[in-house]
Amino acid sequence: MAKPNLNVILAKPVDRKTGKKRNPFLFENIRINDGSIAIFRDTKQKFLSVQQLNLFVENLQMTEESLENKLPVVFDRYSIKGKSFFFRPDQVYAITIRSINTENGQMSVENFKLNPLLSFSQFKNFYPKKPQLFEFTIPKMEFKDVVLNKNKASLTNAEFQNPVLTVYNTGVKAKKPRKNRTLKSI
Numbered sequence: 001m002a003k004p005n006l007n008v009i010l011a012k013p014v015d016r017k018t019g020k021k022r023n024p025f026l027f028e029n030i031r032i033n034d035g036s037i038a039i040f041r042d043t044k045q046k047f048l049s050v051q052q053l054n055l056f057v058e059n060l061q062m063t064e065e066s067l068e069n070k071l072p073v074v075f076d077r078y079s080i081k082g083k084s085f086f087f088r089p090d091q092v093y094a095i096t097i098r099s100i101n102t103e104n105g106q107m108s109v110e111n112f113k114l115n116p117l118l119s120f121s122q123f124k125n126f127y128p129k130k131p132q133l134f135e136f137t138i139p140k141m142e143f144k145d146v147v148l149n150k151n152k153a154s155l156t157n158a159e160f161q162n163p164v165l166t167v168y169n170t171g172v173k174a175k176k177p178r179k180n181r182t183l184k185s186i
Helices: 064-068 120-126
Strands: 005-009 025-027 030-040 046-058 060-062 077-087 093-103 106-116 132-149 152-161 164-169
Antiparallel strands (some): 025 060, 030 046, 093 106
16 A cells, blocks of 8 residues: 555454454555554554554554553564554553654664553552553664564563663552462372
C-alpha cells in the first residue's frame, strides 16, 4: 500500500462463557510506504498508532489472543521505519516513541517513553492492590532481534543511552503466586 491512511477498529474479544472464537487476521508479506495507521479497541479507545510508516513484515498476524496477551502482533521478519508511535497496552500505561528505524536487522529507537496515564494518587485509589507504578524514559536505544512471547518482549544486543526509570511504591506488598504442592505416594 502506498500512502494509506488506515483506521482499524478491532472486534470484541471472545466471549469466555460461550467460547466463540473468531478467525484471526492473517496477513503475509505486508508492505506499507508512507502510511498513517491507527488501531482502536472495540470500545473506540486508541490502542496503537503510527505516522510516516514504512513497513515490511513477513507473516504478520493480529489475533484476539495477541490482544489478550497485550502484544498486538506476531511476525517472522520485519523492517520498519516510522514516527510518532503510540501504544496503550492497558488502562495504566501508554508507550510513545518519537521514531523507529531498522537497518540490516538492527533497530534504533529514539525517545522511548513508558508513561503512566494516572497520577500516583489516582493509581493508589484505582489499583489499591498493586505495589508499584513505573515511568521509564530512554532517549535512544538500539538492539537486534525482537522476540514477542505472551506479555514479554525480548531484545538481543540491546544498548540503552541514559535510561531513566522511576518506580513509585504504594506500600502494598506484592503477592507471590502460590505453588501447588502435591505429595506422591510411594
